[in-house]
Amino acid sequence: MENNLVETLSMFELPEAGRPPRPSWDEYFMEMAGVVAKRSTCLRRQVGAVLVKDRHILATGYNGAPRGLENCLAIGVCLRQELKIPSGERQEFCRGSHAEQNALTQAAYHGVKISGATLYCTHMPCVTCAKMVINAGITRIVFQNFYPDDLAVQMLNESQIELVLFAGNKSK
Numbered sequence: 372m373e374n375n376l377v378e379t380l381s382m383f384e385l386p387e388a389g390r391p392p393r394p395s396w397d398e399y400f401m402e403m404a405g406v407v408a409k410r411s412t413c414l415r416r417q418v419g420a421v422l423v424k425d426r427h428i429l430a431t432g433y434n435g436a437p438r439g440l441e442n443c444l445a446i447g448v449c450l451r452q453e454l455k456i457p458s459g460e461r462q463e464f465c466r467g468s469h470a471e472q473n474a475l476t477q478a479a480y481h482g483v484k485i486s487g488a489t490l491y492c493t494h495m496p497c498v499t500c501a502k503m504v505i506n507a508g509i510t511r512i513v514f515q516n517f518y519p520d521d522l523a524v525q526m527l528n529e530s531q532i533e534l535v536l537f538a539g540n541k542s543k
């Protein structure tokens with residue numbers, strides 16, 4: 372009886388060749404940033420951020436309105452979209468704050484020390500987030516998509532932060 376069960380179960384085992392490759396740490400946390408982004412309430416772009424230190428998640432954030440407040444998705448309208456404001460401009464017209472800012476403030480809310488952490492984000496930080504990330508003591512940023520913000524690139528390059536464009540298979 373027991374042998375039959377083992378035989379039956381073995382039929383469900385994936386052949387070695389069919390097993391998906393084990394993700395690197397960067398892939399692992401980058402994919403999580405993508406999952407976090409799904410909670411976004413922005414009508415335009417879904418962004419996710421994950422703060423990691425010693426392979427441990429410290430905080431997460433997605434772009435959306437402050438805790439307990441109405442968000443653009445629920446209201447069904449965002450002033451930036453209404454006014455056709457180009458990407459990266461007039462952020463103050465939106466109710467939401469950026470994923471990176473929400474990750475930083477979530478760490479503050481829970482009293483978690485984030486200096487020396489790596490920021491995984493689906494998009495490169497804008498200049499406002501970049502300034503906060505620099506002052507928060509983040510030492511490495513791994514991002515997947517470019518964001519049109521020249522000053523952010525300039526300031527991040529000036530900082531000591533290691534900036535990594537995620538290529539899918541880099542590991543550390």
Ligand SMILES: [Zn+2]
Binds near residue numbers: 451464
């Ligand atoms: Zn909005």
Ligand SMILES: [Zn+2]
Binds near residue numbers: 469471496498499501
């Ligand atoms: Zn930003």
